[in-house]
Amino acid sequence: MHSIHFAILPPPAILKNEVECVRIADYRGEEAVTINVSPTGAPGMVFHHNKGHAALEHIVTHSGRSFCPPPLFLSGPVIEPSVMTYKKTAFITVHVIFKPSALKNLFGINASHLAPGWIGPQEYGALDLASQLMEARSGQEQMALLTSFLVALLKQEKPRDMLVEESLHLIHAHIGSLHVKDLLNTFHLSERQFERRFTQAVGLTPQAYLRVKRFNAAIHLIKTRRFARLTDVAAALHFADQSHLIHDMKAFSGMTPTRLAKQVDDFYHEQAGYAFA
Incomplete structure (x- = not known):
């Protein structure tokens, strides 16, 4: 099976107080892929696609809750492990990992209402963004769209605690x-x-x-x-x-x-936590 290539991008300087990093997962194979995710306590915004179609099949938490999220979704902080299962296709996932209080600072959301869980783009004013991301012709264009959306939110001056x-x-x-x-x-x-x-x-x-x-x-x-x-x-x-x-x-x-110690070398370290395929 083809391996997944992970890349970590630092946030633009203007967003450094709200964004921890951007993690991009690029898979070029055709077999089904699962990614195990350990909790980090950080919220995020995830865009997953394959040539204009959703790539993520579902997310199942350790307690058995199952989600079938849209191609663009906002996720709250979670404190239980989960498994992300992708369709049998190549895919790219762009995961904006936020600072812990970004849901309130950027989106004006009471973060307790979103933890644990997710909301679709229609619930946080991102329907146009979702369409634009699907139509974008390159990863650079997608990153520019995401950055512009978040900078526009930042300029709305929501109160910080x-x-x-x-x-x-x-x-x-x-x-x-x-x-x-x-x-x-x-x-x-x-x-x-x-x-x-x-x-x-x-x-x-x-x-x-x-x-x-x-x-x-x-x-x-x-x-x-x-x-x-x-x-x-x-x-x-x-x-x-x-x-x-x-x-x-x-x-x-x-x-x-014991099992964790044996598999720890498979854990992919990012600035906000761990994931492994």
């Missing part, structure tokens, strides 16, 4: 040691107030977001082979104990730690 932005910065800088109580002490808010604001902006509770980002960090450490034992990985990331790490590995990858 700077407290949530700062909390995300602290989480990413101290993922191995930070706890929700540390954030509450820093911002002098009650747990209820902070959770409400964070969930509206990010789509996940602070605790859920911390868990999924710590899982991503654990995968990275396992992949680097800096530690010989899971207990060492757990200690490095300040898990309560190894059992908590094992629990999160199963929850977020759908695999046992």
